[in-house]
Amino acid sequence: MKLLVDDLLGNYHKLVMDPVHGGIPLMRHEVDIIDHPLFQRLRFICQNDILSLVFPGATHSRFLHSIGAMHVGGRMFMALIENCLKRRNLSAEQTVDGDTLEAISYFNRLVRCACLLHDSGHCSFSHQFSRTRAIQQLLAKEGRWHQLWEGVEESARIQRHEGPLEHEHYSLRVAYEILKDIAPGPQLPELMDIVCLMETSDTEPSAVFSRHSTSLMKIVRSENAGTFGPEAFESGLKSLLSHLVSGELDADRADYMLRDGFHSSVTIGGFNLDHLLSNLHLGICSQTGWMGLAIAEKGVGSLEDFVYSRHQMYRQVYAHKTAQGFDWLLRAAMEEVMEQKEILQHIDQCLGNIENFGYLTDNYFWEAFRTHALSPGMTNARCILNRIKMPYLATRTNLSQEEENTYRAFLAKEEELPQSHIISSSITARFTKIKDDFSDIKVMYKGEPEQPDTFKLITQTSQFFTKFTDDRITHFYIDPVQTDNTPNHEAGDPIRT
Numbered sequence: 001m002k003l004l005v006d007d008l009l010g011n012y013h014k015l016v017m018d019p020v021h022g023g024i025p026l027m028r029h030e031v032d033i034i035d036h037p038l039f040q041r042l043r044f045i046c047q048n049d050i051l052s053l054v055f056p057g058a059t060h061s062r063f064l065h066s067i068g069a070m071h072v073g074g075r076m077f078m079a080l081i082e083n084c085l086k087r088r089n090l091s092a093e094q095t096v097d098g099d100t101l102e103a104i105s106y107f108n109r110l111v112r113c114a115c116l117l118h119d120s121g122h123c124s125f126s127h128q129f130s131r132t133r134a135i136q137q138l139l140a141k142e143g144r145w146h147q148l149w150e151g152v153e154e155s156a157r158i159q160r161h162e163g164p165l166e167h168e169h170y171s172l173r174v175a176y177e178i179l180k181d182i183a184p185g186p187q188l189p190e191l192m193d194i195v196c197l198m199e200t201s202d203t204e205p206s207a208v209f210s211r212h213s214t215s216l217m218k219i220v221r222s223e224n225a226g227t228f229g230p231e232a233f234e235s236g237l238k239s240l241l242s243h244l245v246s247g248e249l250d251a252d253r254a255d256y257m258l259r260d261g262f263h264s265s266v267t268i269g270g271f272n273l274d275h276l277l278s279n280l281h282l283g284i285c286s287q288t289g290w291m292g293l294a295i296a297e298k299g300v301g302s303l304e305d306f307v308y309s310r311h312q313m314y315r316q317v318y319a320h321k322t323a324q325g326f327d328w329l330l331r332a333a334m335e336e337v338m339e340q341k342e343i344l345q346h347i348d349q350c351l352g353n354i355e356n357f358g359y360l361t362d363n364y365f366w367e368a369f370r371t372h373a374l375s376p377g378m379t380n381a382r383c384i385l386n387r388i389k390m391p392y393l394a395t396r397t398n399l400s401q402e403e404e405n406t407y408r409a410f411l412a413k414e415e416e417l418p419q420s421h422i423i424s425s426s427i428t429a430r431f432t433k434i435k436d437d438f439s440d441i442k443v444m445y446k447g448e449p450e451q452p453d454t455f456k457l458i459t460q461t462s463q464f465f466t467k468f469t470d471d472r473i474t475h476f477y478i479d480p481v482q483t484d485n486t487p488n489h490e491a492g493d494p495i496r497t
Helices: 001-009 030-035 038-046 062-088 098-117 133-139 144-148 151-155 167-181 191-196 206-220 230-245 251-264 272-279 297-318 323-339 343-351 363-371 380-385 401-415 480-485
Strands: 015-016 023-026 282-285 291-297 392-397 422-431 440-446 455-459 471-478
Touching: 015 062, 023 030, 023 062, 023 343, 030 038, 030 098, 030 392, 038 062, 038 167, 062 098, 062 206, 062 230, 062 251, 062 272, 062 282, 098 167, 098 191, 098 206, 098 230, 098 251, 133 323, 133 343, 144 343, 151 191, 167 191, 167 282, 191 206, 206 230, 230 291, 251 272, 251 297, 272 282, 272 297, 282 440, 282 455, 291 297, 297 422, 297 440, 323 363, 323 392, 323 471, 343 471, 363 380, 380 480, 392 401, 401 422, 401 471, 440 471
Parallel strands: 291 440
Antiparallel strands: 015 023, 282 291, 392 471, 422 471, 440 455
């Protein structure tokens, strides 16, 4: 009962002051997770790799983003609960019992923990790490998943993966290791319940999850729940909570859009989070058997702002021509230093052993770059350290592979350079997966007090989501390393990403 009272009264253990969200309260078990060495390593991994070479303020870390995502995830879940209670219109005869309050407390802590750990598997320079060819070969090494989970019995309950690993697979492994190491307590949710909400996981929730799920059903309007049984509700609840952690409207995106926009000193990443949450509902329709996130009709505009702001962040910040040039140089510099056998072996060991994995941060590569930059001649590492930009030539959108090669040849002729000196770097400006048949989120039309709510596909309410698509943006540059070192180099195979 003390745990429940502490949750309801906001009796937190520590307070983190965050420049984006203000004071973020932390419970004792969350502090234990954050203090673990495998989580502390996120302090030394930049959220946006080397974006600070273009937007100087963008030096914020994965560490602070993870705490921010935890905070937003908790707010999202509690908004669902608050709106459930408002819709149920509780009277003196309809009260929330202790079991339901305990369930609310449990799922709130569960969502917060899953959001806190969702990015714990990121490596050096975040997404640029897995885009480097030498790294991709290591991540695709045969038996890598089994090597990473060797000796862990619970690995049998976590989805096996035979292809190249991504940071989501490492997040599962890191989350398991952290949760296994910290002291168990009444606040900490079940380990496998946390894991089952994370990406690439295929685990089943625990008996504790099931028990609390049954209790949570009591606050859903009975006319909406209809014939939904405990098992169907539990399955739908697991899916819904997973989408709060990673989905089209999730805590991860909500935090990084606000945070990246703030630290980059741009306004295009902004949206009204408060208004969005006030219109977020737990949607359930007994007639169709659908359960998921629902947005009230009057909140569709806020969802449109959320989606469009992310798209504009991609186009104006992440796909900035100078930023993409530096990203290409960064990957090339990582390739350079990994030609050294000892560095390649060290990274291989880190990717195959969770204890060594904790030492794989941005700092390791920065030191390798500084050493390599002492080599004679121009190197990619020296370009990164001295902020030597690649001469920019042009930008084109949605080119086919053949069109890209043709345009590169055209630029080489225009610049009177070998074609191998013309670099192309591409990034996809994401829009949304919300299309005609998207059903993870629906628009809720509120029913009368004794009538069920109705739900429609988002595209039946708003045409906005069909107006834009993902765009593949390709920038073209002159390679400063080849041009400086081999001025008479003959044309060869083009270098591209």
